[in-house]
Amino acid sequence: MPHVHRPAPELAIETSGLAKVFNKTHAVDGVDLAVRTGTVYGLLGPNGAGKTTTVRMLATLIRPDGGTARVLGHDVLDEADAVRSRVSLTGQFASVDEDLTGRENLVLLGRLLGYSRAEARARADELLHAFGLAEAASRRVRTYSGGMRRRLDIGASIVITPDMLFLDEPTTGLDPHSRNQVWAIVRTLAARGTTVLLTTQYLDEADQLADRIAVIDQGKVIAEGTPGDLKASVGAGTLHLRVSTPDARPSAEQLLAQALNVEVRLASDPNALSAPVSDPGRVAHLLAELSRSGVPIAAFSLGQPSLDEAFLALTGRPVGNPAATKEEAA
Amino acid sequence: MTTAPITTDDATLRTALSAGPRPPRASALSASQAFAWRALLKIKHVPEQLGDVIGIPVLFTLLFTYLFGGALAESTGTYLQSLLPGTLVMAVLLVTVYTGVTLNTDVATGVFDRFRSLPIWRPAAIVGGLLGDLGRYLVASTLVIVLGLALGFRPDGGVVGVLAAVALVLAFAFGLSWIWTTLALILRTPSAVQNIGLLVLFPLTFASNVFVDPKTMPSWLQAFVDVNPVSQLVSAARGLMHATATAGQVGWVLLAATALTAVFAPLTMHLYRSKN
Numbered sequence: 001m002p003h004v005h006r007p008a009p010e011l012a013i014e015t016s017g018l019a020k021v022f023n024k025t026h027a028v029d030g031v032d033l034a035v036r037t038g039t040v041y042g043l044l045g046p047n048g049a050g051k052t053t054t055v056r057m058l059a060t061l062i063r064p065d066g067g068t069a070r071v072l073g074h075d076v077l078d079e080a081d082a083v084r085s086r087v088s089l090t091g092q093f094a095s096v097d098e099d100l101t102g103r104e105n106l107v108l109l110g111r112l113l114g115y116s117r118a119e120a121r122a123r124a125d126e127l128l129h130a131f132g133l134a135e136a137a138s139r140r141v142r143t144y145s146g147g148m149r150r151r152l153d154i155g156a157s158i159v160i161t162p163d164m165l166f167l168d169e170p171t172t173g174l175d176p177h178s179r180n181q182v183w184a185i186v187r188t189l190a191a192r193g194t195t196v197l198l199t200t201q202y203l204d205e206a207d208q209l210a211d212r213i214a215v216i217d218q219g220k221v222i223a224e225g226t227p228g229d230l231k232a233s234v235g236a237g238t239l240h241l242r243v244s245t246p247d248a249r250p251s252a253e254q255l256l257a258q259a260l261n262v263e264v265r266l267a268s269d270p271n272a273l274s275a276p277v278s279d280p281g282r283v284a285h286l287l288a289e290l291s292r293s294g295v296p297i298a299a300f301s302l303g304q305p306s307l308d309e310a311f312l313a314l315t316g317r318p319v320g321n322p323a324a325t326k327e328e329a330a
Numbered sequence: 331m332t333t334a335p336i337t338t339d340d341a342t343l344r345t346a347l348s349a350g351p352r353p354p355r356a357s358a359l360s361a362s363q364a365f366a367w368r369a370l371l372k373i374k375h376v377p378e379q380l381g382d383v384i385g386i387p388v389l390f391t392l393l394f395t396y397l398f399g400g401a402l403a404e405s406t407g408t409y410l411q412s413l414l415p416g417t418l419v420m421a422v423l424l425v426t427v428y429t430g431v432t433l434n435t436d437v438a439t440g441v442f443d444r445f446r447s448l449p450i451w452r453p454a455a456i457v458g459g460l461l462g463d464l465g466r467y468l469v470a471s472t473l474v475i476v477l478g479l480a481l482g483f484r485p486d487g488g489v490v491g492v493l494a495a496v497a498l499v500l501a502f503a504f505g506l507s508w509i510w511t512t513l514a515l516i517l518r519t520p521s522a523v524q525n526i527g528l529l530v531l532f533p534l535t536f537a538s539n540v541f542v543d544p545k546t547m548p549s550w551l552q553a554f555v556d557v558n559p560v561s562q563l564v565s566a567a568r569g570l571m572h573a574t575a576t577a578g579q580v581g582w583v584l585l586a587a588t589a590l591t592a593v594f595a596p597l598t599m600h601l602y603r604s605k606n
Contacts, residue, residue, distance in 0.1 A: 059447050063604075085355070085449035095440035099372050111364035112450055114353035130346035140375060156444065160352055185343065192347050 009073040012037040012164055012195040013058060017067030019219075020053050027053045029219030030067065035197060035212075037072075040190045042210030043199040044310075050219040051199035052092055055166045058197070059089040072163055072195075088162035090153050092169045096141050102128060102152050103137040109159045127155040132181075147178025154185055165189060167198040171205060183208060203310050207231070215314060223314050231304075233313065238303045239277045239286070244296035246270035252295045259286050271298065276313075358451035362458035369462020372432070373469060379428060384470055387421035388477060394541055395481060402542060407482050414478040415568040416540030418471060419499055419560065423535065425470045426503050427527030429463045430510025434520045437605070446605075453599055460507055467503050471496045487573035495570035498583055502563050505587030508594030515601035534560045559586055 013035035020028040028050040035041040043051045056062045058071055060080040068075065074082040089095075096105045103124050110120030128137045131151040141149060150170065157165060167186065171179040186209055190196050200206050206213045207227040215223040215230070223230060243252050249271065256264045256275045260282070264275045277283060283302055290297060356364070373380070394413055399406035433456070436442040445455045475483075475492060485492055510527055517523050537551065538560040544552045555561050566583045569575025 056443075061443055061446055081449060084447055087447070089443065089447045091440045091443050093440040095442075095444040097368065097436075097441050098439070099375050100368065101375075104368075104371055108364055108368055109444075109448075111367070112356055112361055112445075112448055112454075114356040114360075116353075119353065126346050130342045158347065161347055188343055188347055192344070 010037060011035060011070075012039075013041070013069070013071055013197060015054075015058075015067060015069040018054065018057060018064055018069050019066035020050075020057060020062065021065050022053075026219050028057070028064075031216070031219070031221055033214060033221070035195065037195055038190075038193055039211040040186065040196040040198065040209050042206035042213040043197065043216055044201070044203060044206045044213050045199075045216035046201060049216045051216055052168055053219075054216070055089070055168050055197065055199060059087060059166050060084055061089070086162060087164040087166065088157040088160075089166045090157045090168065090170060092172070096149065096153050096156055098142040099140060101138050101140055102133050102144070102148075105141060105152060105156060106159060109156050113160050115159075123159060127159065131155045131185075145178075147174050147181065150174060150178065150182060151185070154182065158189065161189075161192070162194060164195045164197070167196060169199055169201065172201065179205075203230075204304055207304065215310065217315060230310070237277055237280065238274050239283055240272065240274045240301045240303055241290075241297065242269075242271050242299040243273075244271070244298045248295050249273060251293065252290060252297075255290055255293060255295065256286070259289065277302065356450055358454060361450040361454035362461065365455050365458025366462035366465075369432075369459050370465050372462075373466050380425065380466065380469060383424040383428065384421060384473055386424060387417045387470075387474055390420065390541075391417045391474065391477060391481070398541075410478065410481055410483050411485075411572070412568060413541065414474070414483045415495060415571050416538075416564045417478075418474045418495070419564050419567055420535050420540060421470045421474045422467050422499050422503050423506065423531055423560070424528070425467055426463075426507045427510055427524055427531065428466065429460060429507045430514040430523040430527060431520045432463075433459065433511050433514035434517060434523045437515065438520065442605075446602075452603065456511055456598060456602060460504060460511070463507065464500055464504065467500050468496070471499065485571040485573075487571045491571045491573050495567040498570060498580060499563065499567055501587045502559075502583050505590030505594075508591055508598055511598040512594050512601065515598065515605060534558060539564055562586070 011034050013033055015031055015033045018028055018031040018033075019026065031050070031054055033041075033054075043054065045051050053062070057064045058069055058076060060076050060083050063077065070076070071083045072086050074086075076083055096102075097108070100108070103121075106124035106127055107117075107120045110123045111117065115123060125134075125137070128134050131154070133148060133152060133155070136144060136148060141152065144152065154167070154170070170182050170186070174182065183205075186196055186198065190209075196209075198206075198209065210227060212224070212226055213230055214221045223233065225233075239256075241252060241256075243249050249266070253264045253266065253273055256262075256273070260275055260277065262276050264273055266273050280302060287297070287300060391410075391413065394402075394417075395406050395410050399409035399413070403409035403412070433442075436445070442455075446452075475496070487494070510523065513526060514523050517526065538555055538558045540560065544555040544561070547555060562579070563583050563586075566575055566579035569579050
C-alpha cells in the first residue's frame with residue numbers, strides 16, 4: 001500500500017436509519033447498510049428508489065436528515081474531510097468538463113489532488129493509455145462517445161486510487177461493448193482492494209459484479225444478500241417461448257400454466273409468451289411435452305430474472321413506471 | 331473512435347490502478363491556481379462564449395460614435411474620448427455574468443459534484459474560477475481599448491492611466507461577480523442566470539453616464555444616474571484614463587468592490603457548502 005493509515009475497519013460502509021427528505025418526499029427512508037471492506041456492493045433499484053441520494057450522502061455531497069453513516073470508519077458529517085480524502089465518486093451523469101480535453105480534465109484532477117504539474121501530466125497520460133483514450137486525449141470531451149466519456153469519468157475518479165469508489169449507474173445508456181469495458185475496470189479495481197459501491201437498475205449487472213446486493217425501493221432496503229440468495233428468492237429465471245404461428249399460442253399458454261402452476265405472460269408479439277421458472281431442470285421436460293402436444297416452437301430461451309421480475313417477486317407489485325423519470329438529481 | 335479493448339488481464343490497466351505514492355494534499359493556493367487554469371482553458375477552447383457579450387459593447391461603441399457622436403458632442407472624435415471608458419465598463423460588466431453562467435453549468439452537469447467531493451480547500455473552486463475569469467475580463471478590456479485606439483481614442487492619462495482604469499474596472503468586476511455566483515447557486519438553469527444578469531445590467535448601463543451627459547436628463551433620472559454604481563465606476567475610469575481622477579472617485583469604487591465581496595462571497599460559500 002502506498003500510504004499508511006489505521007488498519008482498515010472491517011466495514012467500509014456502515015449506516016443506520018439513514019434518511020433524507022426532499023420537499024416532504026422521503027427519498028431515503030431509514031436505510032441500514034453494512035458493506036465489508038474490499039468487496040463490491042450493489043444497490044439495486046428502479047429510478048427514484050433513493051440510490052443516488054444514498055450515494056450522495058455517503059460521498060458527503062448532501063447532509064442526511066436522519067440516521068448515521070460511517071465510511072471507512074469516518075462519520076460522514078463530523079469527519080467529512082477525512083471521508084473525502086479516501087473516497088471517489090463517479091456520478092450518474094458523467095462529471096467531467098465537456099469544454100476541456102480528456103487530458104486537461106485528468107491533469108486538472110491531478111493538480112487538485114496534490115500532484116505537481118509534471119506528475120499530473122504523467123498520471124493523466126498513464127490513465128488515458130490504460131483506458132483506451134490516448135488517441136482522443138487532445139479532443140474536447142464534448143466530442144466523446146458515451147462509452148469514452150464514462151471511461152474518462154472513471155479515470156478521473158481514480159487519479160489517486162481511492163480506498164472506496166462510488167459508481168452511480170456506471171453503465172446506464174452504454175452499448176454492450178462499453179459496458180463490458182466498465183465491468184472490467186470495476187473488477188480490476190476490486191481485485192486491487194478498492195471497496196466499490198455501485199448502483200444499478202440491472203439485476204444482471206449487480207449479479208456480474210457484486211459480492212452482495214441490497215434491493216432498494218421507495219427509500220427502503222427491501223431485500224439484502226448475495227446474488228445467489230436474491231435469485232433464489234426471485235426464482236431461477238424466465239422461460240421465453242416463441243411459437244411458429246399465433247394460433248398455437250393459447251395451447252402453449254395452457255400447457256405452461258398447468259405444468260408450472262404459475263401465471264403465464266403474453267407478450268405484445270402475438271407469437272411470444274413467457275413464464276417464471278423456479279427449477280430450470282423442468283424446462284427440458286416442458287419443451288418435450290410441448291413438442292409431444294404438437295405445439296410448433298420457433299424459439300425458446302431461459303433468461304435471468306429481470307429487475308421487474310425480481311421486484312414482482314419481492315414486493316408483490318410491478319416496478320412503477322420504469323425508465324420514465326430520472327432519479328431526483330437534486 | 332478509439333476503443334482499445336480493455337480486458338481484466340490488461341496489464342496497462344493494472345499498472346495504472348496501482349499508481350505510485352499518494353501526493354501531499356494540495357494547498358489552498360495550488361487548488362485555486364488549478365481552477366484558475368481551468369477557467370483560462372475555457373477561454374481558449376470556447377472563445378465564442380465571449381463573442382455575444384463583447385459584440386454588444388463593440389456595436390455600441392461604433393453605433394454611438396458615428397451615429398450620435400456628432401449630435402451628442404462637438405464631433406465624433408470628441409465624443410469617443412468620453413464614450414470609450416464607458417463602453418469598457420459595459421463590456422467587462424456584461425462578461426461578469428458568464429462567471430455565474432459557468433458555475434451554474436457546472437452544477438447542472440455534475441462537474442460540481444466531483445469538485446465538492448474532493449479533499450481540497452472548499453472555496454478554491456469558486457475563488458480560483460473567479461481569478462481565472464479575470465483573464466476573460468482582461469480579454470474583453472483589451473478588445474474594447476484596441477478598438478477605441480483604432481477609432482481615434484487618445485487618453486491623456488497615457489498607458490499608465492489606461493492600465494489603472496482597467497485595473498479598477500477589474501476590481502469592481504471581481505466584486506460584482508460574487509452576485510452572479512450567488513445567483514448561480516440559487517437559480518435552476520444557466521440561461522436563467524444569464525437572463526437575470528442582463529436584465530439587471532442593461533438598465534444600470536443605460537441609466538448611467540456611459541452614453542449621455544446626465545445634465546441633459548430630467549431631474550428624477552439624474553438623481554438615479556448619480557447614485558448608480560455604474561456611473562461612479564465610469565467616472566473613475568474616465569478620470570484615470572484622462573488623468574483627472576480624484577482619490578474619492580477611485581476610493582468609492584474600491585469600497586463598493588469590497589462591500590460586494592464582503593456580502594456576496596460568504597453567501598456564495600454558504601450556498602456552495604449546503605447545496606443539495
